[in-house]
Amino acid sequence: MTDSKPAVQRLMAFDFGLKRIGVAVGQPITGTTQMLAPIAARDGQPDWAVVEKLLKEWQPNLLLIGIPLAIDGSELSVTANARKFMNRLHGRFGLPVQPVDERVTSKEARQQLFDYGGYKTLKNQSVDSLAAELMLQQWLHEQSSPS
Known part of the structure; x- marks a missing residue:
């Protein structure tokens, strides 16, 4: 029996926010990732032409x-907005979507930027795309980790 699902060739990740949506791309084969410019959003709604x-x-x-x-794993007020964004992405473009727990990524991104260049770097860099x-x-x- 063969698995009919195609292998993941390229990924795009979105860090949802009401004002900005961070974006990054990556490839499982090489394990490489790259930040892209964040997408401006109004109340969590991006410019769908930019997304396309x-x-x-x-x-x-x-x-x-x-x-x-x-x-603690409980939902926040913005969690429902992120799920709506996920559903709209799938509905508009027909691509498979997968939710990812992002409890600490924004905090870790802020810390990395601050460690790199202090408050000025934190203020001028895109926390969202990182x-x-x-x-x-x-x-x-x-x-890639064995189960």
Whole structure:
């Protein structure tokens, strides 16, 4: 019996936010990831033309969507918005989507940027896209770890 699901060739991760949505891409074969410019959003709604352009350019065959949760795993007020964004992505573009627990990625991204260059770097850099990249790296690591 063969598995009919195609292998994941390229991933795109989204770190959902109401004002900005961080974006990163990666490849499971090489394990490489890359941050992209964040997408501006209004109340969690991105410019869908920008999303479509990114999807056409990078041609991912799996989308990872960060689902914000509290440290204890409970849902936050923004969690429902992230799930709506995930459902809309799937509905509009027909690509498979997978939710990813992103409890600590934004905090870790802020800390990395601050460690790199202090408050000025933190203020000028995209925490959102770094958080998407960290989430993607975590997902790739989990997929490559033996079960």
